[in-house]
Amino acid sequence: MATSMAENSVQALLKTPFHRLSDVEKKKLKDLGPERPDLNIQQTTTDRGRTYTRTFSSNLYAKRNWLAGCTVSNAFFCFPCLLFQSPGTETLWTTTGMKDLKHFTQKCKKHECGRSHLTNCLKLNLFGRLSIAEQLDEGYRIGIRKHNEEVRKNRHILSRIIDCVKFCGAFELALRGHDESENSENPRIFRGLVDVVASLDGVLKEHLESATVFKGTSKTVQNELLDCMLSVVREKIISEVQSSDFLSIQADETTDISTQAQLVLVLRYINDKNLVERFFEFIPLQSATAETIADALKECLAAILPGEQKSKLICQAYDGASVMRGATSGVQKRIRDDYPTAHYIHCYAHQLNLIMQQATSHVVKVKNFFSDLGGFSAFFSRSPKRTSVLDEVVAHRLPTASTVRWNFHSRAVNTVFEQREHLVECFERIRASGGFDDKTSQEAGGYIRLLEDPQFNFFLQLFHKIMPHVDVLYAKLQKRDIDSVHIERCIQQFQEDIQKIRDSLHAMVVEQSSGSQQPRKRRAVSEDELRRIAAEVCDTILGHTKERFAFKDHLISATLLQGNQFECYLKVFPEVALATTLKAYPILDGGKLKTELGLIYGTDEFRSCRSAVDLFQLFMENNLSEVFSETVTLLKIMITTPMTTAEAERCFSTLKRIKTFLRNTMSQERLNALAMLSMEKRLVTDMIDFNQRVIEEFASLKERRAKFLYK
Secondary structure (H helix, E strand, C coil): CCCCCCCCCHHHHHHCCHHHCCHHHHHHHHHHCCCCCCCCCEEEEEECCEEEEEECCCHHHHHCCCEEEECCCCEEEEHHHHHHCCCCCCHHHCCCCECCCCCHHHHHHHHHCCHHHHHHHHHHHHCCCCCHHHHCCHHHHHHHHHHHHHHHHHHHHHHHHHHHHHHHHHCCCCCCCCCCCCCCCCCHHHHHHHHHHHHHCHHHHHHHHHCCCCCCCCHHHHHHHHHHHHHHHHHHHHHHHHHCCCEEEEEEEEECCCCCEEEEEEEEEEECCEEEEEEEEEEEECCCCHHHHHHHHHHHHHHHCCHHHHHHEEEEEECCCHHHHCCCCCHHHHHHHHCCCCEEEECHHHHHHHHHHHHHHCCHHHHHHHHHHHHHHHHHHCCHHHHHHHHHHCCCCCCCCCCCCCCCCHHHHHHHHHCHHHHHHHHHHHHHCCCCCHHHHHHHHHHHHHHCCHHHHHHHHHHHHHHHHHHHHHHHHCCCCCCHHHHHHHHHHHHHHHHHHHHCHHHHHHHHHHHCCCCCCCCCCCHHHHHHHHHHHHHHHHHHHHHHCCCCHHHHHHHHHCHHHHHHHHHCCCHHHHHHHHHHCCCCCHHHHHHHHHHHHCCHHHHHCCCHHHHHHHHHHCCCCCCCHHHHHHHHHHHHCCCCCHHHHHHHHHHHHHCCHHHCCCCHHHHHHHHHHHHCHHHHHHCCCHHHHHHHHHHHCCCCCCCCCCC
């Protein structure tokens, strides 16, 4: 079957000359420009006894925009001369074609200096435009000048309105009000902000007072501007992702105020040597099944990573729900079917929360302790009168204990432990006061006995020692720049701290028993029993920490770059860890990586690096990325791999502030735009040409009566 010729090919122009085409076809041909295929030209020459072979290079096209190529004759042609063929045009460039690579540059320069070539180029450039005489006409130039002045004014006004939208979005403020008319006393923040800016900008003020065609403050314009802003920021993020080496995604699902299931997608990658986590989109879900979530993620990823860049996705991080982590039909398995290098990470902060839930709920007495602890805040929250006594005596509110908060019961434990004596005084005052009913007095008496109970105080002291270490680890796990190497160090320190507490349990029990002034109850728990329960709690934390935080499969690569192990690795190289790493990431050159690691292990300067980020920055600052190319690639993989989905949780906090009860009918596009302006405000600020790009996008949406494009 014969292949159809392109309209701008040399063969098509030789078959149908340019002057025979219609004006529409001529204009289309000019817009297409010359065809520039790869040619099969190879020329061998001998000079002074030496043989030289010259072959075609696509760089030859880049130097001269008039060059065209023909695969049939394997020669170069002049596109303008081929079209117009003014008198004196060389047949070499229009009929036979130029194949002499040895004298290519000389012949091109000679042709460019020819009068006929210059004439043909001039005709091509002026084709379809007004004549030079018309362009030089004074009236035409005055019209262009007036048009551009009007465009400049309109773009200035629109830029100010964009600034107002950006401000409201950055601080999560409602743009629209119930009544936005001119005489409204409460037009809400956007209109009020526009009026404030207009009082400082005479051009905007005049526009708002006299505009009839385009005012720029309607809800339609707001939505169009928000769509354009979202499009501009997304284009920026996608360009950063496609220029980076690796990408990881974080996803989580929640329900907004309107009971719509929302899936958040967060991208993590290295941009210009800095690690960033970017919010990309809230995706509405019809159901929270693995198939629905996976299809939604695949659709987004297809727009972010073209087919040839699929291997960039190296990690997917979710919570531990079965629908996400399922090994046979979960979301992570469905994503890996299309993106084989996307390893799964179960959020480490979520796992720590599960560890503490297990440690505080599997022993009945400990579970009852936290149930009693939650009763303190519940007692005061039910009555403003009780709360006033609490504020007067304790001067400190009691936090509500919750099993789903990041810091778990920590604040409740610390507050009750530190304010124990004041709480006893508070409850005694409530009992002594005649202003409370009998039930309140009975409950207050029960809490006094609870605060004086040796068993309750022992568990209070135990968890007062444990919780600060949990809080420290929580805080570290929620940092954006956390990596697997740093996590390994943090977990080791956490285990050492919990082990120290376990080793001191005997002294704690003795201290508690000797400090108790209350007579021992008949059913009081013995010292041995308290010690056994406390040891069980510590052992549960240690055991689950070791099991859940054990580095397996692709995460074992972190052990290769633990600075405190370099001295040991210098004696016995970690062959198993290296082999597992190479299996997980086939793009690495195993031989070169082993050589580089051996050199790193023997260099003292590298042993002080506490994390993969520190080591990566050291390589970048000292221009060692080429010397340690494979190690730098491994570091990029480790840094890009998220160990937590804390950023997704932060996105949910923003969602709840933007889509409130009073704004529960907000469209999905508006929600995404406002969320993007809030969470990526730094990126928006750093884009110097952001307003101009939004204006260009806004002007191209549809035909507008107001002019925004220069002539």
